[in-house]
Amino acid sequence: MCRWLAYSGSPVLLEELIYKPQNSLVVQSLHSRLGAEPTNGDGFGVGWYGAPETPGVFRSTDPAWSDRNLQELAGHISSGLVLAHIRASIGSPVQQTNCHPFRHGRWLWMHNGYLDGFARMKRDLVMAVDPDLFPHIEGSTDSEVFFFLAQTFGLTEDPPAAVARAVGFIEDTAQRNGIAFPVQMTVATTDGESIWAFRYSSEGQSRSLFHSTDVSTLRHQYPDNPTLHGLSDETRVVVxxxxxxxxxxxxxxxxxxxxxxxxGEEQLTPFRPERAGS
Incomplete structure (x- = not known):
């Protein structure tokens, strides 16, 4: 599978998120503790928001642990909203257009997991994408098609509802094709102001996902930890x-x-797919 992080808070250098933590994404690219496999070396990507209206994206097919360009950029780019992803392919080609996060307009999207039976469902799923959005699909992954289905179902207006409709549509399509448990996902998406993260699988056994606790509380618990004092109270991370x-x-x-x-606010709400006729 893959590993990812979504950060929102006081602006930080990318290296503070990607390289410096004890179990950073670069460490996880070689030695993931909770992933389906320990090595995630089939490319990486980072998306961040700055002065322009649309986010910047840097993606590469190199392993994150050995990419000198990533290390150089991470030491000079600072942002208050960052998505970062390391990839472990389960069949789709290792190519730049298949690396996460995916971008369309102001939106970024990344996915850990898979759509089981994607090859059998692919035509039906792709044909459901809005014709105006279809030309923007550049790669060959199930994750990118998932993103554009969510866009088709209203991601820019109501992200949780759009993702619920997209997942419901995928599950309905899978049922018609005799696929029992099509969706395995942890997903993060953002418009540059808010982040929405989802943990769900059709069989109820989803990949790992964690969120950070309140920074101000941690400061009281660990008054001598300098890292915590460099973060604003609004800082939140999903990993x-x-x-x-x-x-x-x-x-x-x-x-x-x-x-x-x-x-700086965090809300957890139940997620369930919106199936046709429900």
Missing amino acids: SEPLGDLKGAWREVPESTCVTLRA
Whole structure:
């Protein structure tokens, strides 16, 4: 599978998120603790928001642990909203257009998991994408098609509802094709102001996902920890696996849950697909 992080808070250098934590994404690219496999070396990507209206994206097919361009950029780019992803392909080609996060307009999207039976469903899924959006599909992954289905179902207006409709449509399509458990996902998407993260699978056994606890509380628990004092109270992080072993710093996101991060506020709500006729 893959590993990812979504960060919202005070502007930080990308290296503070990608390289410096004890269990950073670069460490996880070689030695993931909770992933389906320990090595995630089939490319990486980073998306961030700055002065322009649309986010910047840097993606590469190189392993994250050995890419000197990533290390150079991470030491010079600072942002208050970042998505980062390391990839472990389960069949689609290792190419730049298949690396996450995917971008369309102001929106970024990344996915850990898979759509089981994607090859059998692909025609039906792709044909459901809005014709105006279809030309923007550049790669060959199920994750990118999933993104454009969510766009088709209203991501820019109501992200949780759009993702619920997209998942419901995928499950309905899978049922017609005799596929029992099509969706395995942890997903993060953002418009540059809010982040929505989802943990769900059709069989109820989703990949790992965690969210950070309140920074101000951690400061009281660990007054001598300098890292915590450099972060604003609004800082929030959602990750595939904890970035360190600091006790109390991370909580597991429950199964079938949507996490919304907005202006330093965090909300967890139940997530369920919206199936046709429901």
